[in-house]
Amino acid sequence: MSNSKPLDRRYIFLILLVGVTLPLIFPLGLKSEVSDLARQVYKLVEETPTNSTIIISFDYDPATNTELQPMAKALIEHAWKKDQRIIAIALWPQGVQMAEQAFADIMKKYPDKKYGIDYMNAGYKTGGMVTIQAMGRSFKEVFPSDFKGTPYEEIPMLKNVRNYNQISYVISLSAGDPGLKQYVMAAHDMYRVKVSGGTTAVSTPGFLPYINDQHQLYGLLGGLKGAAEYEALLGIRGTASNGMDAQSVAHVLIIVFIIMGNIRVYKQKKSKHEKK
Amino acid sequence: MSQFMTIFGVWLGAFFTFSIFSFLYKDNPFYKLAEQIFVGLSAGYWFIYTIYSILIPNLFGKLVSDFNGNLILLVPAILGMMMLIRLIPKLEWISRYPIALVVGTSVGISMLRYTESDILTQMTATMINPFGFSSKVEMIGSIILILGTVFCIMYFYFSRKQEGVLGVTSKIGIYFLMISFGASFGYTVMARISLLIGRLQFLLGDWLHIIKP
Numbered sequence: 292m293s294n295s296k297p298l299d300r301r302y303i304f305l306i307l308l309v310g311v312t313l314p315l316i317f318p319l320g321l322k323s324e325v326s327d328l329a330r331q332v333y334k335l336v337e338e339t340p341t342n343s344t345i346i347i348s349f350d351y352d353p354a355t356n357t358e359l360q361p362m363a364k365a366l367i368e369h370a371w372k373k374d375q376r377i378i379a380i381a382l383w384p385q386g387v388q389m390a391e392q393a394f395a396d397i398m399k400k401y402p403d404k405k406y407g408i409d410y411m412n413a414g415y416k417t418g419g420m421v422t423i424q425a426m427g428r429s430f431k432e433v434f435p436s437d438f439k440g441t442p443y444e445e446i447p448m449l450k451n452v453r454n455y456n457q458i459s460y461v462i463s464l465s466a467g468d469p470g471l472k473q474y475v476m477a478a479h480d481m482y483r484v485k486v487s488g489g490t491t492a493v494s495t496p497g498f499l500p501y502i503n504d505q506h507q508l509y510g511l512l513g514g515l516k517g518a519a520e521y522e523a524l525l526g527i528r529g530t531a532s533n534g535m536d537a538q539s540v541a542h543v544l545i546i547v548f549i550i551m552g553n554i555r556v557y558k559q560k561k562s563k564h565e566k567k
Numbered sequence: 568m569s570q571f572m573t574i575f576g577v578w579l580g581a582f583f584t585f586s587i588f589s590f591l592y593k594d595n596p597f598y599k600l601a602e603q604i605f606v607g608l609s610a611g612y613w614f615i616y617t618i619y620s621i622l623i624p625n626l627f628g629k630l631v632s633d634f635n636g637n638l639i640l641l642v643p644a645i646l647g648m649m650m651l652i653r654l655i656p657k658l659e660w661i662s663r664y665p666i667a668l669v670v671g672t673s674v675g676i677s678m679l680r681y682t683e684s685d686i687l688t689q690m691t692a693t694m695i696n697p698f699g700f701s702s703k704v705e706m707i708g709s710i711i712l713i714l715g716t717v718f719c720i721m722y723f724y725f726s727r728k729q730e731g732v733l734g735v736t737s738k739i740g741i742y743f744l745m746i747s748f749g750a751s752f753g754y755t756v757m758a759r760i761s762l763l764i765g766r767l768q769f770l771l772g773d774w775l776h777i778i779k780p
Contacts, residue, residue: 415620
């Protein structure tokens with residue numbers, strides 16, 4: 292083994308492809324434990340009173356659709372289950388369409404929810420942290436109309452919304468900057484509004500320090516696993532839960548490859564040592 | 568017609584997915600085609616989006632139809648024009664002023680917020696009484712949190728040679744850092760596999776209808 296040629300990496304790609312495809316076609320039904328981080332997000336939504344107004348910020352684009360869209364759908368469903376009113380905003384331009392798509396999907400389960408009363412889409416605003424700070428002073432100044440151009444005054448659910456004081460919590464679904472970090476810094480640390488969120492798995496470790504006794508963040512949904520955990524808490528099986536079997540198989544394969552690679556390096560070192 | 572466009576869009580998506588994945592075998596014309604189209608489309612998309620979603624609603628639209636003597640709107644308009652003067656080599660220096668303003672404002676805002684959120688609040692969150700927790704798990708967790716923070720900072724203390732107590736503590740700090748890098752790597756792997764899962768869900772669901780989309 293030590294003198295053999297290195298394995299062509301294309302075989303690894305092929306094995307991974309097969310390993311991910313098969314569980315998608317033939318689900319294994321593997322169980323996924325729910326983490327404390329997901330429970331904290333769930334608790335925040337669950338314990339917020341009925342008729343509260345909340346913000347979900349769609350700070351991502353189709354590139355991270357797989358990880359963040361299932362979170363968006365699960366969070367909208369949970370908020371509507373609790374009869375909370377949702378203001379959707381976007382710090383990323385394509386977040387507007389992502390929000391529309393998520394609302395349209397959940398509307399199939401909640402056909403009685405009405406635009407302008409139970410939810411609204413304020414649209415995209417450039418500016419990142421400055422925009423979040425400005426919302427703390429006046430929501431109307433930042434979003435004088437919704438994404439279709441309907442003036443602020445004509446949207447019934449915004450009648451009593453002036454700034455963060457009328458918002459129960461903010462959830463940012465974030466694929467980078469601007470996103471969750473800016474909400475922690477501006478919305479929570481300046482205006483003390485409760486902030487939670489979901490991120491792509493790549494950026495999840497960077498947000499973990501914000502979950503502390505200062506409550507800079509109320510829980511966190513990390514990647515596809517976080518979305519699947521939230522679906523499990525809601526008792527639904529969505530795209531995230533369906534993808535977790537494939538994810539688990541891929542992780543096992545990668546661990547096997549790492550072990551094989553290390554054994555190979557160990558044997559190579561040993562044979563070199565013996566030759567000396 | 569709309570149904571045809573939807574199906575056509577799905578087939579187009581499948582074609583480009585395969586074209587991009589074909590690079591895993593080796594570089595080829597299909598990959599190059601998909602790459603070039605992606606770059607061109609992105610540039611065109613952002614150009615139009617900037618005009619219609621940022622410039623027109625925030626500036627041009629207001630200047631033309633809703634000015635009402637709102638002189639403040641002229642400030643970004645003039646700064647924007649100063650920025651564009653960069654295209655004239657002789658007057659390029661004028662663009663430095665709006666750039667300086669943007670950089671200065673961004674630094675000012677970020678410095679304040681980062682100091683509060685990433686330094687002061689984080690320090691406060693570390694100043695906890697580990698023995699004040701009711702459960703042993705929380706107690707051990709908070710002790711690890713405090714020790715990990717202190718040891719990692721020790722590693723980044725470069726004003727003294729890292730030997731003796733400082734050497735031992737900074738060495739432990741390295742282990743804490745290594746564990747955190749390992750965790751980050753694990754999350755990165757998870758994210759990349761998620762992207763593959765997303766594409767396969769599209770191919771098997773929306774395109775081939777083998778699984779439920």
